[in-house]
Amino acid sequence: MDHLPQATVVPPKRSRISVIWIIPLLAAVVAIGIAVQRYLAEGPTIVIVFTAAEGIEAGKTPIKYKDVNIGQVTAVRLTNDYAKVEITAKIDKHAAGLMVEDAKFWVVRPQISLSGVSGLSTLLSGNYIGFEPGKSTDSTRIFIGLDVPPVVSGVAGREFILTTGDLGSLSIGSPIYYRRVQVGQVTGYELQPDGKSIQVKIFVHAPYDKYVTTSTRFWNASGIDVSVGADGINVHTESLVAVLVGGLAFDVPPFMAAGEAAPVDQVFALFSDNATAMKAPDPVAKRYVLHFDESVRGLSVGAPVSLLGLTAGEVTSVGLEVDTARGDIRPRVEIVWYPERIVALGNVKGAAKSEVIIQDEQKRREFIRKLVEERGLRAQLRSGSLITGQLYVSLDYHPNSPKVKLDFNKSTPEIPVVPSPLADLEAKVGSIVDKIDRMPLEAIGKDIRKDLENLDETLTSAKKLINRADEQLMPGLKTDIEDLQRTLQAVERAMNNANASLLEPNAAMQEDLRNALNEFTRAARSLRVLTDELERQPSSLIRGKTEPSGGK
Amino acid sequence: MSVATLSAARAGIVSCLTCGLLSRPAAAEPGYCRRCGAKLAWRKHHSVQYTWAFLIAAAICYIPANALPVLGTTALGSTEFDTIIGGVIFLYKTGSWPLALIVLVASIMIPLGKIVALSWLLITVQRGWARNAHDRARLYRLVEFIGKWSMLDVFVDAFTVALVQLSPLMSVEPGLGVVFFMAVVVLTMLAAQSFDPRLIWDSSAERGAHGG
Numbered sequence: 211m212d213h214l215p216q217a218t219v220v221p222p223k224r225s226r227i228s229v230i231w232i233i234p235l236l237a238a239v240v241a242i243g244i245a246v247q248r249y250l251a252e253g254p255t256i257v258i259v260f261t262a263a264e265g266i267e268a269g270k271t272p273i274k275y276k277d278v279n280i281g282q283v284t285a286v287r288l289t290n291d292y293a294k295v296e297i298t299a300k301i302d303k304h305a306a307g308l309m310v311e312d313a314k315f316w317v318v319r320p321q322i323s324l325s326g327v328s329g330l331s332t333l334l335s336g337n338y339i340g341f342e343p344g345k346s347t348d349s350t351r352i353f354i355g356l357d358v359p360p361v362v363s364g365v366a367g368r369e370f371i372l373t374t375g376d377l378g379s380l381s382i383g384s385p386i387y388y389r390r391v392q393v394g395q396v397t398g399y400e401l402q403p404d405g406k407s408i409q410v411k412i413f414v415h416a417p418y419d420k421y422v423t424t425s426t427r428f429w430n431a432s433g434i435d436v437s438v439g440a441d442g443i444n445v446h447t448e449s450l451v452a453v454l455v456g457g458l459a460f461d462v463p464p465f466m467a468a469g470e471a472a473p474v475d476q477v478f479a480l481f482s483d484n485a486t487a488m489k490a491p492d493p494v495a496k497r498y499v500l501h502f503d504e505s506v507r508g509l510s511v512g513a514p515v516s517l518l519g520l521t522a523g524e525v526t527s528v529g530l531e532v533d534t535a536r537g538d539i540r541p542r543v544e545i546v547w548y549p550e551r552i553v554a555l556g557n558v559k560g561a562a563k564s565e566v567i568i569q570d571e572q573k574r575r576e577f578i579r580k581l582v583e584e585r586g587l588r589a590q591l592r593s594g595s596l597i598t599g600q601l602y603v604s605l606d607y608h609p610n611s612p613k614v615k616l617d618f619n620k621s622t623p624e625i626p627v628v629p630s631p632l633a634d635l636e637a638k639v640g641s642i643v644d645k646i647d648r649m650p651l652e653a654i655g656k657d658i659r660k661d662l663e664n665l666d667e668t669l670t671s672a673k674k675l676i677n678r679a680d681e682q683l684m685p686g687l688k689t690d691i692e693d694l695q696r697t698l699q700a701v702e703r704a705m706n707n708a709n710a711s712l713l714e715p716n717a718a719m720q721e722d723l724r725n726a727l728n729e730f731t732r733a734a735r736s737l738r739v740l741t742d743e744l745e746r747q748p749s750s751l752i753r754g755k756t757e758p759s760g761g762k
Numbered sequence: 763m764s765v766a767t768l769s770a771a772r773a774g775i776v777s778c779l780t781c782g783l784l785s786r787p788a789a790a791e792p793g794y795c796r797r798c799g800a801k802l803a804w805r806k807h808h809s810v811q812y813t814w815a816f817l818i819a820a821a822i823c824y825i826p827a828n829a830l831p832v833l834g835t836t837a838l839g840s841t842e843f844d845t846i847i848g849g850v851i852f853l854y855k856t857g858s859w860p861l862a863l864i865v866l867v868a869s870i871m872i873p874l875g876k877i878v879a880l881s882w883l884l885i886t887v888q889r890g891w892a893r894n895a896h897d898r899a900r901l902y903r904l905v906e907f908i909g910k911w912s913m914l915d916v917f918v919d920a921f922t923v924a925l926v927q928l929s930p931l932m933s934v935e936p937g938l939g940v941v942f943f944m945a946v947v948v949l950t951m952l953a954a955q956s957f958d959p960r961l962i963w964d965s966s967a968e969r970g971a972h973g974g
Contacts, residue, residue, distance in 0.1 A: 230812045234819035237945065241826050244938070270842060 253281065253303040258315045258339070260355035263295040265319060265337030273299055273315070275341040280305035283339065297355070299339070309351065312344030316356040358382060360397060366416035367394065370472065372428050372458070373407050374480035379432045379456030386412055387431060387459040393418035396458065410480060412458065425462050425469035428478050429487035432456035446484070463488050496547045496574075499622045500589045500603065501531065504629060506541040509591065509601040515545045517605045523547035525603060544622065545589075545603055575618050582616045582625060585609065591630035601630075679749050687744060694737070701730070776802045777960075806958035810884055816953035817880050823945040824873060830939030832919055837932045845939060846870060846915065869915040869943070872908055876950040879905050880957060887961040895962050902959045909954055912947040916940060 263286050265271075273281040281301035289296045301309060318340040340359055377399060386394035394414035401408055414422055434447050447453050458480070462468050472478075481487035506528055515523035523546050531542035581587040586609040594600040605625070614626045743750050776787045778795040785796055792802035806812075831843030844852065846869050853862035879901055886898060919940045926934040 228808045228811050228815070230808065230815040233949070234815050234822060237819035237822040237949070241822050241942070244826055244830070 251303050253301040253306045254309055254351060255284070255298060255300050256281075256309055256351045256353060258297045258299060258353045258355045259289065260295045260297060260315075260317065261357055262317075263297060264317055266295075266297060266317065266339070267336070270336065271338055273301065273339040273341055274318075275305065275308065275343070280308070280341060297339075307349075308341070308343045309349055309353075310344045311346040311348045311350045313346075313353060314342040314344065314356055314360060315353050316340050316359040318359060358398065365413075367414050368416075368419040368422070368472075368474050369397065369411060369413050370422060371475055371477045372410040372412060372480040373402075373477060374410060374430075375407055376482075377408050377410070378430050378482075380410060380430070380458070381456065385457045386414060387457060388414075388418055388421050388461065390459075391418070393421075409477075410458075420471050422460060422472045422476075423462060423469035424472050424476070425466045426460050426472065426478065427463055427481060427487040428458055428460040429481040429484050430456070431459040431484070459484070461488075497526070497622045498545050498547060498625045499620075500543040500545060500625055500627050501533075502541045502543060502591060502627050504541075504591065506543060506591065506601065508593070508599040509543065509603070513594070513600065513602045515547060515603045515605065517547075518607075519604075522605070543603065545625075579616045579618070583613065586611050587625070588628040589625045590628050593630075675752070676749055679752060683748055683751055687748070691741070776804055778802055779806075805960060805964070806956065809956055809958040809961060810888060812956035813880060813884055813953045816949045816956060817877055817884070820873070820946050820949035820953060821877050823942045823949060824877065827873075827939050827942035827946050828870070830942060831937035832915070832939040832943060833922065834935040834937055835932070836935070843937055845937075846943070865915070868911055872912045873943075873946050873950055876905050876909060876912075876954065880950070880953050883957060883962070887964075898962050899959060902954075902957065902962070905954050909947070909951045912950070913944075916944045916947065 260266075266283055266286055268283055268286050271283040272279045273283070279302070281299050283297055283299045285298040287296050287298075288294070316339070317337055319337045339355075342360060380396055380399065382396055382398055384396040385392045386396065394412055396410055397413045398411040399408055400411070412428075431447075432453070434445060434453055436443065436445050460478075509525060509528055511525055511528060513525040514521045515525060517523075525543060526546045527542075527544040529542050530539050532539050578587075585607050587605055588608045588611050590604045590606060590608075591601050592604040594602045608628050611626070611628050616623060616625075774786070775784050776792045777784050778798060778800055780800040781795060781798040783795055783797045785793075785802065787793060787802065787804070792804055794800065795802055828846055831845050831848075833849070834841055834843045836842075846865070850862050850866045850870070853859070853865060883898055883902060883905075886894075919936055922934050923936050926932060
């Protein structure tokens, strides 16, 4: 039994691989699972080029659309030419479809202006990148970021374009009012390539956008409009905000039909104020040239052109023109005339007829030709204010002015002029002054002076003479009268004697006596006249009977 | 026979890992300790394999633990997720470099060090290296001792999340990374525990006859 081999004891076989390997396997599966999930959830990586990366941090700055995070900035670096900033961002998968060609990105930063505060949350949370989806369907991964955030995003409404020569106090975000209701905003402005005008982009929210029609006029409602009229002082403002930050307003002029709703991006002219917008329908602006033969000092660009006293246009340029044909220089004034203003000023009845004149070029020309050639419509410089010496151009009828032909073939037709009443008056006054100037006033003065001196002398001597006459003649006269008295007494005695003799029947004697008596009566009458005269005017003894006293 | 080459197993006796009592093993299986009742084993069951498994699992988890954010801080509307290394960099940049150092050591270097140390121990045991047995034993003790400190991060995370809930001003939420980080810590601790340090001495005498 001993030689029997002993059975070997084989230790129970254990599987070489223990269940414990499930743990690393599990860990690996979970880790890989998360990795796969992450990979699958990962959206596209996009690149946005900005001019500056203000407050943008890699790994922190989110990209938000409607305040929802749709991605995150992963890297911020300069572009290869160091001119711009290239921001790499990971976009969440759910927002991948938004990354189309015309999508907009901009940096949202806190903005505090008078019109409001925006991006306040960024003060605490830091700047973020705003996003606005585009309409395109072409997906892209490289974008150019906007420097200026779009004012409105994702709001219904329409955009329009205004052209103006002067931005005034408008800025992005300036309000737009329609009947004092804020209905939109200025979304941007851009200087035109020629540098002569500015295009202002505006956005009018729905449903107000339908009030913007083809005949709408926009005007700058910034500031305060103070006007002094017969009814006192009028202060007109849109709102306090508009006063401070500027604003726009629009409306349809009362004399125009409302028109159809304006299409998107329709271009409008921006008027400087309400009055201009409501009164100056620029579309039909006709230019005319005036050649004055007088000084245009006091006539400035923008001076009104009045038609029969009503403003109908304005002066657009004042300058000199060398007239080679006539060989002189004369002022050349260009005016612009708005025929529509005439319609605005005209009554309802006339409006229809005037409308034809506005719209039909041929008819308008004929009308103006008639005015100028037949009625004698002439331009004239008039003084608007005597104090400031400002001039304006007045179009009035001067039927007596020489006939002219209106030439519409020139690029700017010329309206004939008449001298200004002021110049006329000046000429007349001048000629009067000249005449006065030519009079020998000095010589006349001298003569008069001499005459007066002579007169003075004469009077003095006359006075002396009279005095002397008084002194010398009066005593003589007295004795004369006494003598006369004595004579009369003698005569009386003689008469008495004569009476006695005359009563005698001797007729001849009586006749002679009667004659003698008659003679004597006459002598006595003369003597009496003389004495009366002498009584009244003793000087008549010297000067004679009838000569008036004194004088030259 | 030097001290280094002598071991209980070679002498045909088995030591209790709990109370250290040496006993003669039962017939087939070593049986149970007479004093404390713990299960006796010549060497830990599948020690090397278990340790490897835990280590590999820990190493796998170590990647997401560092790559994924451990903490999400929501302050005033913006949420920031921070990874461990991100936190270290943030602390260092803001000037608190001692804190940064603590976090760096406790959260990054210690787990990594444990994985590397245990791997090295395993490789040397498997290869039967006899040298530096003392150093390796010391290393193992260090790994065991240091292991629990790695949970620091997890605790900080848990406390922060629980305390900082000042919604809407500020709130903190845990990130997925912290789960993996905790897994790393737990797995490395398990690995350290499943490693039988007696293997270090076995190899210095004889190639792992009893090892798994």
